[in-house]
Amino acid sequence: xxxxxxxxxxxxxxxxxxxxxxxxxxxxxxxxxxxxxxxxxxxxxxxxxxxxxxxxxxxxxxxxxxxxxxxxxxxxxxxxxxxxxxxxxxxxxxxxxxxxxxxxxxxxxxxxxxxxxxxxxxxxxxxxxxxxxxxxxxxxxxxxxxxxxxxxxxxxxxxxxxxxxxxxxxxxxxxxxxxxxxxxxxxxxxxxxxxxxxxxxxxxxxxxxxxxxxxxxxxxxxxxxxxxxxxxxxxxxxxxxxxxxxxxxxxxxxxxxxxxxxxxxxxxxxxxxxxxxxxxxxxxxxxxxxxxxxxxxxxxxxxxxxxxxxxxxxxxxxxxxxxxxxxxxxxxxxxxxxxxxxxxxxxxxxxxxxxxxxxxxxxxxxxxxxx
Numbered sequence: 022x023x024x025x026x027x028x029x030x031x032x033x034x035x036x037x038x039x040x041x042x043x044x045x046x047x048x049x050x051x052x053x054x055x056x057x058x059x060x061x062x063x064x065x066x067x068x069x070x071x072x073x074x075x076x077x078x079x080x081x082x083x084x085x086x087x088x089x090x091x092x093x094x095x096x097x098x099x100x101x102x103x104x105x106x107x108x109x110x111x112x113x114x115x116x117x118x119x120x121x122x123x124x125x126x127x128x129x130x131x132x133x134x135x136x137x138x139x140x141x142x143x144x145x146x147x148x149x150x151x152x153x154x155x156x157x158x159x160x161x162x163x164x165x166x167x168x169x170x171x172x173x174x175x176x177x178x179x180x181x182x183x184x185x186x187x188x189x190x191x192x193x194x195x196x197x198x199x200x201x202x203x204x205x206x207x208x209x210x211x212x213x214x215x216x217x218x219x220x221x222x223x224x225x226x227x228x229x230x231x232x233x234x235x236x237x238x239x240x241x242x243x244x245x246x247x248x249x250x251x252x253x254x255x256x257x258x259x260x261x262x263x264x265x266x267x268x269x270x271x272x273x274x275x276x277x278x279x280x281x282x283x284x285x286x287x288x289x290x291x292x293x294x295x296x297x298x299x300x301x302x303x304x305x306x307x308x309x310x311x312x313x314x315x316x317x318x319x320x321x322x323x324x325x326x327x328x329x330x331x332x333x334x335x336x337x338x339x340x341x342x343x344x345x346x347x348x349x350x351x352x353x354x355x356x357x358x359x360x361x362x363x364x365x366x367x368x369x370x371x372x373x374x375x376x377x378x379x380x381x382x383x384x385x386x387x388x389x390x391x392x
Contacts, residue, residue, distance in 0.1 A: 022050070022080055022123075022292055029054045029078035031063060031112055032085030037127055037185070039192045040284035041082050048288060054078055058085075064107040073115035081124040082287065083112050083165075087158075088129075091268070091357050093199040094155040105161035113168050117178055124180040125291055126169050128162035130276075130322065130363050131155045132184060140326060140364035143184075143303075144318045152358045166320050173296045174316060181296055183287060186324035186363050189382065190280030191389045195231050197252045203277060206335055207387060209265045210342040212254050217263040217346055253349075263346035268354035271332030276324050276362050279377035279385075286323045289373045294321075302367055324363030325375045334379075341383050 022028070028045065032038035033055045042053065054076045061072055063085050087097075087104040094101060109126070116124045133141045134149040146166075151159045162184075169180035193204040200208070208231070215224040225238030228245065236248040246256065253266025299319040329337070335348050368374075377385075 024049045025052050026050070026079045026122075027052045027054060027077070028080045028082070029076065030082045030084060031108075032083075034192070035084060035086075035088075036188060036190060036193050036280050037283065038082065038084035040190060040280040041084060041287055044281065044284040044288050063111055064104055066107075066111045069111040069115050070118070073119040073121075077119055078116075079122045080291065081112065081116050081121050082291070083109070083124060083126045085112075086127070088194075088201075089199040090201045090205060091154050091355060094158055095355075098157045101155075102157035102161050105158060106164060109161065109165040109168060113165070113172065113180065116180070117172055117176060122179065123291065123295075124169070124178070125287060126165050126180060126182045127287070128165055128182055128184045128320065129158070130184050130186050130324070130361055131159045131358075132162050132166070133361070135358050139360045140362040141322070142364040143320055143322060143367060146318055146320075154355060154357055170317065170319055173319075179296050181290060181294060181299065182320035183290065183323050184320055184363070185283045186276040186278050186322070186361075188278055188280045188283055190386055193280070193386070195390070197233055202275065202331065203334065203338075203383075204386075206267065206338050207342065207383070207390065209252070209254055209267075210335075210338050210344040211387075211390070212249060213263045213265050213346050214342055214344040216249070216254065216256055217261075217344070253351075263344075264349050265335075265344070265346060266349045266351050267331070267335055268351055269331060269356040270352045271330060271335065271350040273331050273356045273358065274328040274360045274362065275331060275334065276326070276328045277334075277379050277382070278323065278325055278375060279379075279382040282375045282377050283323055286368065286373050286375075290321065290371065294371055298371070302370060321367055321371070322363040322365050323368060324365045326363065326365045327379075328360070328362045329379060337380065338383060341380075341387055 030038050030042050033042050062068055085108055087101050133145055135152040136149050137145040166182045169182050172178045173180055189203040194200045195204045195208045229238035233248050236244050256263050300316055
């Protein structure tokens with residue numbers, strides 16, 4: 022990419038897209054074409070087609086997606102598969118029709134089977150059943166990988182797919198119903214600390230910034246306490262002690278990557294790696310049960326190769342936030358996949374490794390959240 026190349030970032034306001042935009046600007050790139058969801062609905066095929074025809078971007082980062090945690094994935098199954106398929110199909114096909122030089126499709130490590138080997142290598146894709154709770158989202162992302170791969174093979178395009186592990190960082194989603202586990206735990210710990218400190222001013226500021234089911238900082242104290250209790254943040258009326266309920270047993274292991282590290286990896290790969298490079302990397306490490314003449318699993322894991330249990334994560338967040346109350350794990354709620362650790366060997370082979378460890382990342386994220 023040249024510093025003046027025209028770059029379109031789909032989803033530039035989200036956790037992933039905003040980090041990519043920031044990284045590109047820091048590296049000296051200057052020519053961006055950006056649209057909000059209100060300005061361009063990526064599920065609308067005609068609107069996407071018209072946009073690409075008018076703007077003619079040279080490089081595309083496809084970071085827009087319908088995303089959420091285990092509750093959202095399991096509740097809005099139809100929305101998650103439909104909207105993600107529509108976004109991907111529209112953008113990738115429009116990129117092909119308008120001769121985009123290079124496209125990067127961002128997926129998720131939930132594409133891998135529930136019982137995938139740990140750590141998960143790229144060639145474990147489609148080897149056994151998926152985790153049920155996020156199956157619709159995973160199938161959509163698998164389709165995106167195969168769409169890029171198939172267009173490359175049939176039309177000679179240069180589209181690469183990356184599968185980031187669980188991400189966290191600035192501009193994350195802190196919605197208590199729909200957010201991923203780390204931002205949800207961070208916000209719960211913050212609200213719990215406000216409650217145990219009797220800091221109603223900070224609590225109301227938080228709810229004004231991120232209302233919960235219509236309850237904001239101007240709501241009655243009783244309504245605020247009720248909505249917090251609904252999401253597992255409870256104050257014992259007799260002891261005044263505050264507890265936080267966490268879904269599941271706390272035993273599942275998860276890997277987390279700082280979003281700005283992820284963005285750096287994406288920009289690095291966009292600058293340094295082409296589809297043909299990925300075919301060569303795969304050929305050099307092909308497995309015995311693969312066929313040498315088949316091109317598949319050219320996607321790239323982006324992760325740290327390190328994991329932490331949900332219980333350990335909650336304890337770490339509790340310490341960083343300064344919450345002193347009890348953490349209550351509700352084992353009646355689903356755990357999801359017990360382990361989901363990526364194998365980042367291919368990424369390391371291509372020349373990139375992460376920099377921010379989780380302790381520093383959570384502290385930075387909490388400081389960002391408080392501003």
